[in-house]
Amino acid sequence: MQTAPIPATTPSDADARRAVAPVICYPNETLPTPDMALCARARAAAEKTAEVLVPPRQAATFHVPAGGFFRITSVGGPQVGDLNLWNAHDLAERFYSGKTRALHGTHVTTGQRLWSSFPMLRPMATITADTLGWYGKDAYGGSVHDVIGTRCDPYTGNLLAGSQYHQCCHSNLTRAVADEIGLPLASAEPLVHDVLNVFMCTGFTRDTGQYFMKASPVRPGDYLEFFAEIDLLGALSACPGGDCSAEHSSDSAACYPLLVEVFTTPPDALAGWQSPAPNGYDRSHGR
């Protein structure tokens, strides 16, 4: 039976339809919750074992053992960072920003987690400290540490402005990963994925729904800290947008380094903790 097409005119009950209250797509009360008391005990016992200073408009990689921590700190001036994470033993398992957004919302803070790609879909890292947690949501709907952006990249720049710019986060991450695992750029590039935008202040405009950015409230000394739920390879790019108050994808913004510090936890301080198991779906997909 064919249904007659509906003309694209406003129906008489349009307001009533718009007034329907939303429901949360993924109620998250049943998500396994992180043991923040255990994280605090582990953090108190953890000792710094590595650090890397990410230069402006560059990226750097780092390793974090499961049960350890990593901290990203603003140093020198306001600067946002684009973060990628992988399972250190299987680069196919990587941070899944879209599902993290679906589970936690557009921006993340203390007590929320970064989830990995299918078929693992498990916590890779739990945020244990956020000195910008006070920011909340501003009058524009903006907030910090978003999982709604992708990463600045040279392809979009070329599409919009015909540019050939090589210091976008996508390229910075590609070079850093290529150097880390000894692959040519073309092989490393597909490993780069959508990021956690550390310290970046973003939202969607209320009228057009467009992705916006504004000057990050980050001050030198502010940091975001994570508990590593699995052995991690991380890569962080100090975005060419600097504080992202004006533009990215060029050398015009003032840019500063970002410090990454890694802390290793002694095994006795992790008693009772287990690295999360892979997702329990049987993967038969109905066959």
Ligand SMILES: [Zn+2]
């Ligand atoms: Zn960027």
